[in-house]
Amino acid sequence: MSDLDLSQYGITDVTEIIYNPSYDQLFAEETRADLQGYEQGKLTKLGAVSVDTGIFTGRSPKDKYIVRDDTTRDTVWWSDQGKNDNKAITPEVWVDLKALVTQQLSGKRLFVVDTYCGANADSRLAVRFITEVAWQAHFVKNMFIRPTDAELETYQPDFIVMNGAKCTNTNWQQHGLNSENFVAFNLTERIQLIGGTWYGGEMKKGMFSMMNYFLPLQGIASMHCSANVGEAGDVAVFFGLSGTGKTTLSTDPKRQLIGDDEHGWDDDGVFNFEGGCYAKTINLSEENEPDIYQAIRKDALLENVTVLADGEIDFNDGSKTENTRVSYPIYHIDNIVTPVSKAGHAKKVIFLTADAFGVLPPVSKLTKEQAKYHFLSGFTAKLAGTERGITEPTPTFSSCFGAAFLSLHPTKYAEVLGKRMEASGAEAYLVNTGWNGTGKRISIKATRAIIDAILDGSIENAEFVQLPYFNLAMPSALNGVDDVSILDPRNTYANLTDWDVKAQDLAKRFVDNFVKFTDNDEGKALVAAGPQL
Numbered sequence: 015m016s017d018l019d020l021s022q023y024g025i026t027d028v029t030e031i032i033y034n035p036s037y038d039q040l041f042a043e044e045t046r047a048d049l050q051g052y053e054q055g056k057l058t059k060l061g062a063v064s065v066d067t068g069i070f071t072g073r074s075p076k077d078k079y080i081v082r083d084d085t086t087r088d089t090v091w092w093s094d095q096g097k098n099d100n101k102a103i104t105p106e107v108w109v110d111l112k113a114l115v116t117q118q119l120s121g122k123r124l125f126v127v128d129t130y131c132g133a134n135a136d137s138r139l140a141v142r143f144i145t146e147v148a149w150q151a152h153f154v155k156n157m158f159i160r161p162t163d164a165e166l167e168t169y170q171p172d173f174i175v176m177n178g179a180k181c182t183n184t185n186w187q188q189h190g191l192n193s194e195n196f197v198a199f200n201l202t203e204r205i206q207l208i209g210g211t212w213y214g215g216e217m218k219k220g221m222f223s224m225m226n227y228f229l230p231l232q233g234i235a236s237m238h239c240s241a242n243v244g245e246a247g248d249v250a251v252f253f254g255l256s257g258t259g260k261t262t263l264s265t266d267p268k269r270q271l272i273g274d275d276e277h278g279w280d281d282d283g284v285f286n287f288e289g290g291c292y293a294k295t296i297n298l299s300e301e302n303e304p305d306i307y308q309a310i311r312k313d314a315l316l317e318n319v320t321v322l323a324d325g326e327i328d329f330n331d332g333s334k335t336e337n338t339r340v341s342y343p344i345y346h347i348d349n350i351v352t353p354v355s356k357a358g359h360a361k362k363v364i365f366l367t368a369d370a371f372g373v374l375p376p377v378s379k380l381t382k383e384q385a386k387y388h389f390l391s392g393f394t395a396k397l398a399g400t401e402r403g404i405t406e407p408t409p410t411f412s413s414c415f416g417a418a419f420l421s422l423h424p425t426k427y428a429e430v431l432g433k434r435m436e437a438s439g440a441e442a443y444l445v446n447t448g449w450n451g452t453g454k455r456i457s458i459k460a461t462r463a464i465i466d467a468i469l470d471g472s473i474e475n476a477e478f479v480q481l482p483y484f485n486l487a488m489p490s491a492l493n494g495v496d497d498v499s500i501l502d503p504r505n506t507y508a509n510l511t512d513w514d515v516k517a518q519d520l521a522k523r524f525v526d527n528f529v530k531f532t533d534n535d536e537g538k539a540l541v542a543a544g545p546q547l
């Protein structure tokens with residue numbers, strides 16, 4: 015593909031194109047001795063290269079924009095129609111941003127990486143990434159689906175991502191934008207532009223937002239969830255906002271991994287959008303997370319971890335960010351679905367919430383109506399690091415457990431998911447991986463035992479008690495949960511009144527938040543499934 019012509023995108027005078035570099039080429043490029051600053055990668059003792067992502071060590075949702083035009087005007091859930099990050103820009107501002115990025119990339123030596131987003135040929139996006147930074151090319155090669163040689167022969171991109179991380183928009187105030195940094199989408203041209211931020215997650219979550227636009231309009235659920243499948247073909251999906259445990263809990267040696275973060279659900283079943291995983295590494299240990307630890311080897315790419323002079327990694331050091339990460343191709347995990355990351359219809363739907371208030375039980379079984387209510391509410395906490403400016407657990411209602419990535423109104427996702435769950439007879443559970451009355455986070459060991467009990471069905475044999483205000487059905491005992499008293503959060507408080515005060519406060523927050531969904535009959539009907547004061 016050396017004859018690839020980037021002038022069709024406005025990028026001219028390119029000195030060289032490194033097209034679909036191999037891992038060995040990427041290694042050589044990102045560790046070149048003449049690279050400066052954030053471009054320079056370091057080889058670590060584990061064999062993976064480590065980079066610093068720059069000023070941005072997480073996504074920057076306030077710098078996200080979508081062109082409002084005939085394509086998007088009546089489909090996108092705009093920020094002036096509810097609290098969300100889909101800020102509109104005009105086609106005129108887009109032209110200026112595109113000129114900045116194409117100018118930045120013109121006259122350069124560029125990496126072009128052709129990928130797919132989505133494992134199913136009939137709904138995938140062929141996404142072409144253009145960047146001048148070698149490790150950014152490495153990141154997208156890890157995270158997206160790598161086409162086969164045969165696929166590359168007929169490859170035609172559906173979407174272009176032009177990463178101009180090194181340029182900023184000095185005219186941002188005249189443009190009425192948030193800052194000199196920008197992450198902008200044009201659904202008519204099918205292009206994403208990036209300026210100012212080097213963070214790779216903008217490309218990953220950018221294309222997720224695009225899948226979230228295109229798929230529900232075709233009746234396919236598009237979900238911020240991880241997914242795995244048991245020996246009997248039983249598929250489970252784990253929804254959750256960043257840091258709530260999607261990657262940790264879906265990486266389960268007893269089950270084949272489908273994917274750790276973004277999935278679709280169509281007439282055939284659940285399928286991955288990605289070709290890799292993006293795991294948090296803060297406080298990572300070989301003992302607690304053996305599968306993720308061993309995935310950190312040659313071809314994996316570490317971000318913002320502390321590397322000592324001898325190449326040793328200090329995973330406990332969060333001084334650059336709490337959001338230290340590693341990306342790796344999915345085949346770095348042993349037990350995965352192959353050759354295509356897809357399986358059948360989900361029978362278990364798990365909503366992971368990290369409750370920073372310590373009010374919700376570690377697990378409860380949801381009724382159909384409660385599942386809809388909690389999916390729309392998306393109560394959880396934003397954990398430190400993944401978004402700019404978030405430094406401690408901050409309670410939030412993030413619709414569909416991924417509001418930052420929703421391009422359409424939340425009810426659209428609820429409607430499609432509801433239909434898929436109905437058709438497969440899926441059961442739903444709310445799992446709190448956050449805090450309880452002890453002031454500590456519920457242990458991973460307890461959460462893993464809870465997940466096991468959900469997935470092997472043994473939870474169904476438990477006796478259930480109802481939690482006041484929330485009317486959540488909590489099991490009184492589960493196999494593998496040594497201290498069953500934690501299953502009722504009230505037991506973790508020295509003083510029951512303390513739970514009660516917090517519970518009433520949280521119940522009220524749910525009620526207040528849900529008002530925005532009650533402008534139609536369906537929404538009104540769901541209120542009864544939510545917390546009651």
Ligand SMILES: Nc1ncnc2c1ncn2[C@@H]1O[C@H](COP(=O)(O)OP(=O)(O)OP(=O)(O)O)[C@@H](O)[C@H]1O
Nearest residue numbers: 256257258259260261262294447455456457458461
């Ligand atoms: N009870 C628990 N269950 C799950 N994870 C826990 C628990 N307690 C602490 N943790 C920690 O919380 C973090 C969960 O992060 P994980 O990467 O699994 O989240 P994620 O949902 O995949 O986030 P992202 O969308 O950002 O990738 C890990 O660092 C894990 O060690």
Ligand SMILES: O=C([O-])CC(=O)C(=O)O
Nearest residue numbers: 073215219256275292400
């Ligand atoms: O993409 C990821 O895995 C991290 C994430 O959820 C986010 O950026 O919020």
Ligand SMILES: [Mn+2]
Nearest residue numbers: 260261275292
């Ligand atoms: Mn994850």
